[in-house]
Amino acid sequence: MLFDHRKFVLREIPSGEDCPKNLTFEVNTEKSSSSAVYDYFSTKLADIKHHNGMDASLLELEDKGRVEMVLKYIEDGDLRRWSLLDIRAFNIGLSEWRSKLNCFTNPYMYEQLLEISAMDVIAKGKSYISTRQKAANKVLDKALKIRLGRGFYGECLGVRADGISELSDEIGKQLSVKSATAGLRPIGAVIFMQRRNLKMCLRSTDTATDTSEVAKAYGGGGTPSSSSFIIRMDEYNEWVSGNQDEHANV
Known part of the structure; x- marks a missing residue:
């Protein structure tokens, strides 16, 4: 059986004559694949009893609640509901397990899955987020005013992040808040060299702000809250010219 929750899979399922007879597709876009598998086999075992009269179960009673919370x-x-408390921290904390979740290369996968606790995963994710935010804070004092599109799209705060571009999301979001507090557009611009090109990433925590209008005007793209584009060095210099003396007052 093949379980999936992604909509595009419905288009990929072969027709009856092209589909192997021993293969069954279970696609439910309202339930994740992991939950679907768990529910399917739990139901299969519901009518089975051990020789001692006890119902068969996938999990021991002490593991059931913890595993179902993880699911x-x-x-x-x-x-993509993002409705549960600390879901972002959970996803980040779970990332280190992903390399282990392969039944072909890891014969102990099932036992390791039983050890996962949602609270432990969230704690690990929060620790990771905190570490990155502290690293991002170190460059915020170097922020300077950026004239987006030479001022056509307003002004915001920006910072060079060469060598720490992996923190561009955290830096950009914090700059967005700081920029709004300074009376500028609620956008944070993070600039760094990438493969000999100067890249500018724009972030905003303001739902009414569309950073992609700037990115698209310069050949880039993205979403309202997160976008990026490549900018020529001479053009970038025009965006920051005359502002170098102002960053100390930001």
């Missing part, structure tokens, strides 16, 4: 968090992320 709820996985489903919340898989279906």
Whole structure:
């Protein structure tokens, strides 16, 4: 059997004559694959009893609640609901397990899955987020004013992040808040060299702000809250010219 929750899979399922007779597709866009598998086999075992009269079960009673909580968090992320408390931290904390979740290369996968606790995963994710935010804070004092599109799209705060571009999301979001507090557009611009090109990433925590209008005007793209584009060095210099003396007052 093949379980999936992604809509595009429905288009990929072969027709009856092309589909192997021993293969069954179970596609449910309202339930994550992991939850679907768990529910399917739990139901299969519901009518089975051990020789001692006890009902068969996938899990021991002491593991059931903990595992089902993990499955709820996985489903919340898989279906892009993002409704559970600390779901972002959970997804980040779970990332280190992903390399282990392969039944072909890891014969102990099932036993390791039983050890996962949603609270432990969330704690690990929060620790990771905190570490990255502290690293991002170190460059915020170097922020300077950026004239987006030479001022056509307003002004915001920006910072060079060469060598720490992996923190561009955290830096950009914090700059967005700081920029709004300074009376500028609620956008944070993070600039760094990438493969000999100067890249500018724009982030905003303001739902009414569309950063992609700037990115698209310069050949880039993205979403309202997150976008990026490549900018020529001479053009970038025009965006920051005359502002170098102002960053100390930001």
